[in-house]
Each structure stands twice: as C-alpha cells, then as structure tokens.
Amino acid sequence: MFRTDATGIPTILLSEFQDSLLMAQTIPAEVSAAGLEDWYSGLNDPTRVKLKRYLAGIDTSSPVAFLRELMARSYEDHNYGLSIVAGEYSKTHEMDDYTRFLMNEGYIDGLFGADRFDEAKVLCCESLDLFPSIRERFIQDNGGSLPTAISCRNRLIDMMVGVDSDYDGAYEALDMFVSIGILNEDELDYRKQSLKIHRLQKSFDNLFIYRPKDQQ
Numbered sequence: 001m002f003r004t005d006a007t008g009i010p011t012i013l014l015s016e017f018q019d020s021l022l023m024a025q026t027i028p029a030e031v032s033a034a035g036l037e038d039w040y041s042g043l044n045d046p047t048r049v050k051l052k053r054y055l056a057g058i059d060t061s062s063p064v065a066f067l068r069e070l071m072a073r074s075y076e077d078h079n080y081g082l083s084i085v086a087g088e089y090s091k092t093h094e095m096d097d098y099t100r101f102l103m104n105e106g107y108i109d110g111l112f113g114a115d116r117f118d119e120a121k122v123l124c125c126e127s128l129d130l131f132p133s134i135r136e137r138f139i140q141d142n143g144g145s146l147p148t149a150i151s152c153r154n155r156l157i158d159m160m161v162g163v164d165s166d167y168d169g170a171y172e173a174l175d176m177f178v179s180i181g182i183l184n185e186d187e188l189d190y191r192k193q194s195l196k197i198h199r200l201q202k203s204f205d206n207l208f209i210y211r212p213k214d215q216q
Contacts, residue, residue: 030055034066039089050074050082064090064099071106075113083110098134101127101152108151117159124159127152128180135181146184153182157195167199 028051031040040048054073059065067086074082087107095103104127111120131138131152139146160170174191177183183191 028052028055030058030060030066033060034058035063036066039063043085047082047085050079053077053079054082064095064103068102068106071110075106075109078113080110080113083107084114084116087111097130098137101130101134101138104130105151108155112151112155112158117163120155121159124152124156128156128176128182131182132180146182150182153177161195161198165202167195170195 027037027040031037031051040051043051051070054070054077058073059069067090071083071086074080074086083106087103087110090103090107104123108120108123108127111117111123156173157170160166160173171192174183174188174195178185178188
C-alpha cells in the first residue's frame, strides 16, 4: 500500500512531481551555452519539460542557431506549440533581414502545423517581401540553387489551395514567386499544371459527395 502525505497524495507520486519540477527549473547547459537563460526563465514548467526532449546535440553557437534547430526538431515531432514559442520569442528581437527570413521559416511551419493559418499567411507575406534583398546570400548558402523546401513559398500555396480553395490566387502567387526569384521559371508550368489537376480532381470528387435523397 502506498504511503500518503497529509493531503492524501501518495508520497511516491509527490516525489516524482517534485523531481520533475526541479528539473524544469534548472537551466540546462545547452540553453546557457546559447545565451538564452532569460528566455528559458520566462517559460512555464510544462514548456521547459518539453524543451528538454530536443536538447541533445542541439546547435548552441548562437541564440538564433539554437532556436532554429529547436523549431525544426519540435516541428518534426509534431510539437507545434514549442515551435511557436520559439518563433514568438524571435519576433521580440531586432535582427537583420537574412536572419529574420531564416527564423520565420521555422515559425511559419509551427503556425501551419497548429492550424493558425491567418498568422502563418501574414508571416509568409513578410518573408516574401524580404526575399529579394536576401536572395543572393540565401542561394549561396544553399549550394548555389533554391532548395525544395522554402516554407514561406510552399506553405502559402498550401493554404491558398488547401484552406481557401483560392486556385486563381495561387496561380497569381506562382507568377509573383518567379518575379521575385523564389521560384525558378522552368518550374512554373509544372506547378500550375499540378494545381489545375488538383482543382479538377477536387471538382470531380465533389460530384460524388453523398446527399440524402430528400435533398437531391
């Protein structure tokens, strides 16, 4: 039989809770190395506990490097809330356009994963506005070409099509992507054709949506 304290809570459970609380309150070495002690101190205990899952081997060379990798790791683990916590913190700090663009990428994915689409769209547009000024460096840092995964570009189309069914707007967005250099021109026809096929498929599927006989 479990021993209990004065409140009737089993002492073994109370001890485990106290240990968990103490671990959450202790600033991890990785957080200190990245210079994010103040940020960590402002987190609630459940968020601190979640954060510790992603610390092994994380990049501590700078606050930005740490937060970017944290957002990527937590997003891959479907822990979108933690990605958003890191993204929200980044928005409270001044940074150059290139760093802001990189930080927004992880933040957009977190918002998208959490179905916070309106906020994600705003952030996508902010990053697209930044892109022309950072394009050369971005391409250089990605081996001389545009990477396949660019969240501000890809997620905006995902939301325009998958959430809003705004295919015409998506076609216009693709043209805009080419004009600012975030999409290669030789990809444009393929991507537009893919959207047309998706639109036709959706229309076709809607023909077979079941309706009760009295509504036909």
